[in-house]
Amino acid sequence: MNDDIRVPEVRCNLDGGESLGIISTDEAMEKANELGLDLVLIAPQAKPPVAKIMDYGKFKYQEEKKLKEQRKNQTKIVVKEIKLSVKIAENDVAYKVKHAREFLEKGYHVKFRVFLKGREMAHPEAAKEVLEHVWPMIEDISTMEKPPKFEGRYYNMYIVPKK
Structure with a gap:
């Protein structure tokens, strides 16, 4: 802006859209300064x-307004x-x-977690069986985004609502 421009010539436009050409x-x-x-x-x-002759304060205000509008229109994904x-x-x-069905009907994503304690870690397939038992109960209203997967002490399954 103003004194920060260090190039010899610019393609200049006025705020209204009128072009002054390369000057x-x-x-x-x-x-x-004249204006x-x-x-x-x-x-x-x-x-x-390309440089533009404009009111910089007004320009910054309009840019921030656009950003706020974009943030307002973003959809936030809620994971239960x-x-x-x-x-x-x-x-x-x-x-x-x-409860999972209620969350899915509201449009929330659902993450099922089976925690393995102590000696249960010796048989993680038992946790997978629990998740495989749950899936048929909710598959009519949802889609499995991530199938049952073992991560640390948890077996996780990620479900999203059908579109």
Whole structure:
């Protein structure tokens, strides 16, 4: 902006869209000062670089406004975690699956985790069996993004709602 521009000539445009063509940087600075505006380098990598005569404060404000609008329109993915154990009872599985179905209907992603304690680590396939038992109960409303996988002391399965 203004004094930071170190190139001999620039392709200069006015804020309204009018083009002044390729002129020296000093000439462009004089024109900007004459109008009481700033000379802002828009495309420094172009040959010759493109500069625009505009109100820099207004430009920054509009850029920030665009960024806020983009952030507002982003969808945030909510991941709900449901913890199970190897020795979980059938009615407890049904209860946890009921909650998972509610989460999936709301559009949340669900991560099932089976924690292996102590000697359960000797038989991690038992944890995989628990997750494989859970999957048929929710496969009608969901898609398995990551199949059951052993990670550290956990067996994880990642489920997303069907589109």
